[in-house]
Amino acid sequence: MKYIYYSIVLLFISSIAIGQEVNAEEILANTKREVEKGNYDKALSLIEPLRAKFPQDEDIQTYTARIYSWKKDYKTAIKILSPMTDRVNPNQEALQAIINVYFWTEQYxxxxxxCDKYLVLDAKSLEVLKIKATCLEKLNRDQEALELIEKSAYIDNSTQAFKGIRTLIGHKSKNAVSVSYLNVSTSEPGQSPFHYGYVEYSHKFNKSAIVGRANVGNVSNDTQALFEADFYQTFSNKSYLYANGGISTGETIFPVAKAGLEYYFKPHKKFDYSLGARFMHFESDDITLLTGQLAYTAGTYTVAYRPYYDTSNELFSHVLSLQKVNEEKESLIRFELQYGNVPYLYLYNNFTTPLKAYRAGIQYQHRLGESFFVRPIFLYEREEYIPGEYRNRFNVQLIVTKRF
Structure with a gap:
């Protein structure tokens, strides 16, 4: 009789347990549906009683902490996760959850x-390795981050997952050297090509940068040089100031002296705008250009318009551009349409007359390795060289930069 009695009791208890298990699964399913909808308070109201009923179930504990973290109640999430992550044998899922919490709250x-605790359990986790490398970069422990990236390459025989981090570290480089060659040719009718080149050195400070540039031009067997400097100063509201000055050894290929100033205002939503001026002194004349820019950015694309107004000759010029940037690869492609006497680099002289010029150009930047950049530029121009007469003009330029 006792055997029958205990059998009935055990069967009853098993039935309750099975009912509870099914009920728990249903509650978790409903909780996940609420989470997917973003109803975190409703999800917590469902899972908290379950968490209290099964305090030893670490899957329920961890998922509850994740909901709190998604709700941005990071303090409660850490309180739930810490007992499972700070013991001798930590829970791997809880470790992953607390890593996310500290990363999101920028407690690097x-x-x-x-991350180190997690990597003891799973040394090949690309997700955690990437988070750790990102944290090291944020802490300016760049060398450690690079070493970690190199050590991680064996996982999939590449460092593809870390490209963005390496780019951020590369951006911190203080110095760069660039060399450039520009060839200007004409046809129908043609004349001897013009040759221009420069060597440039730039250095970045915390909130400013300075650039020194030596330009050389050869036109009709005459060679002249232009020495100039650029200065950039950034401000706390994300605006910045650009200043330029230079002097030359001649009077025709380059201006005798030049200066420029432009202020780039704080971006407004997706819009950027600036106002500035350029001044060029020639032996027989002075030229002042008023300029500015209005740009609109949508994702990786930027559309910009820049006018120039020559106050001496009362001439307007216009530049319309479309640019696509890949920040991770540090590459760009840019298309330009130009009209008028647009100053291409320093090529603006005192022989300007009200003649028409139509231009279309393309340029592309490509990064080689981690620190070399090449930028080819091509600009085609239909130029009115005397009133009513047009010729073809080709500007072909290559810029190579080394960052260090």
Whole structure:
């Protein structure tokens, strides 16, 4: 009789347990549906009783903490996760959850500590390795980040997952050297090509940068040089100031002296705009250009318009551009349409007359390795060289830059 009694009791208890298990699964399913809808408070109201009923179920504990973290109640999430992550044998899922919490809250030092704990359990986790490398970069421990990236290459025989981090580290380079060659040729009718080149050095400070440039031009067997400097100063509201000055050894290929100033205002939503002026002194004349820019950015694309107004000759010139940038690869492609006497680099002289000029150009930047950049530029021009007479003009330029 006792055997029958205990059998009935055990069967009853098993039935309750099975009912509870089914009920728990249903509650978790409903909780996940609410999470997918973004109803985190409703999800917590469903899972908290379940968490209280099964305090030893670490899957429920971890998922509850994740909901709190998605709700941005990071303090509660850490309180739930810490007992499971700070013991001798930490829970791997809880470690992953607390890594995310510390990363989202920009507590990079602590995030690195928990990444190390996780990597003891799974040394090949690309996700955690990437988070750790990102934290090291944010902490300016760039060399450690690069070493970690190199060590991680064996996982999939590449460092593809870390390209963005390497780019951020590359942006911190203080110095760069560039060399350029520009050939200007004409046809129908043609004349001897013009040759221009420059060597440039730039250095970045915390909130400013300075650039020194030596230009050389050869036109009709005459060679002249232009020495100039650029200065950039950024401000806390994300605006910045550009200034330029230079002097030359001649009077025809380059201006005797030049200066420029342009202020780039704080971006407004997706719009950027600036106002500025350029001044060029020639032996027999002075030229002042008023300029500015209005740009609109949508994702990786930027459309910009820049006018120039020559106050001496009362001439307007216009530049319309479309640019696509890949920030991770540090590459860009840019298309331009120009009309008028647009100053291409320093090529603006005192022989300007009200003649028409139509231009279309393309340029592309490509990064080689981590620190070399090449930028080919091509600009075609239909130029009115005397009233009513047109010729073809080709500007072909190559710029090579080394960052260090």
């Amino acid at each position: 030092e602590k995030c690195v500590v928990y």
